Structures are given as C-alpha cells and as structure tokens.
C-alpha cells in the first residue's frame with residue numbers, strides 16, 4: 032500500500048492505495064465521495080469524470096497513485112457549502128437534463144470543462160463534446176438544452192424531449 036495525498040475540492044486529503052487502485056475507487060471507497068459514479072470501469076461511459084489539475088479525466092482510467100499531489104475536483108465540489116446548486120446543476124434541474132441521474136455527475140463535470148474552454152458552445156459543439164459521456168435515459172436533448180441554458184443561451188430552438 033502507498034500513501035496518496037491530493038487536494039480534493041479544495042481540501043487536503045490522504046489515504047492508502049494499492050498500485051492497482053483506480054482514482055475512481057480511491058474517491059468512492061477511500062474518501063467516501065460516492066458522487067463520482069462508476070458505470071463501466073472500461074473508460075466508455077464517462078460517469079466517473081472528474082477534473083485532475085484542471086483537465087477532464089475519466090477517473091477509472093487513472094490510478095490513484097498517479098494523482099498523488101494533484102488538484103482534483105469532483106461533483107461534490109459543485110454546489111455551495113449550504114447546498115445551493117451551481118449554475119450548471121441548476122440548469123440540469125430546470126431543463127430536466129436527467130432522469131435516473133446516474134450519468135449526471137459526469138455530465139456536470141464535462142459541462143464545467145466545456146464551458147471553461149468554450150463559454151458559448153453551439154448545440155453541435157455540445158453534442159461532440161459529450162461524445163465521451165453516455166446517458167441511458169434522456170436522449171440527450173434536455174442535457175444539451177441544460178448546457179445551452181447554463182451558458183446563458185437561448186434554448187427555445189432545442190427540440191423538446
């Protein structure tokens with residue numbers, strides 16, 4: 032076992048990890064941050080997406096020890112301390128961008144990354160950006176709508192689901 036230390040959502044944390052422990056496992060089982068979901072463990076669904084040193088990463092594709100010393104953001108860091116939702120989370124709620132919610136943490140983290148790089152993405156750009164995040168429920172229309180709304184754009188032209 033190796034001692035791993037990182038900053039998660041602004042707080043210094045540490046725990047023990049085996050060489051094979053995935054970052055997703057470390058976050059969920061080691062730190063109790065179960066907002067990061069595991070939908071496939073094979074780098075396909077994007078439910079486990081987090082930010083590592085400012086980059087969007089599928090946390091099942093990375094070993095915990097590789098994140099030693101890193102700055103990690105998870106969905107638990109999105110809302111304010113008092114539970115007030117972030118702009119992105121509120122837009123997902125307002126535009127029904129989720130049903131079961133399983134993919135939502137990854138979608139939120141992907142959206143945060145997209146909007147940081149491209150504050151006013153087009154519908155097409157959003158759909159391309161989300162190609163690494165699979166939703167089994169919504170058909171994506173309302174997710175796209177939520178992201179357009181989160182970026183302050185008119186959503187009336189987006190097809191209703």
Ligand code: FES
Pocket residue numbers: 068069070071072073074075076077078079080089090091092
């Ligand atoms: S659990 Fe990581 S991509 Fe699906």
Ligand code: FES
Pocket residue numbers: 128129130131132133134135165166167168169
């Ligand atoms: S809301 Fe159910 S998987 Fe996306």
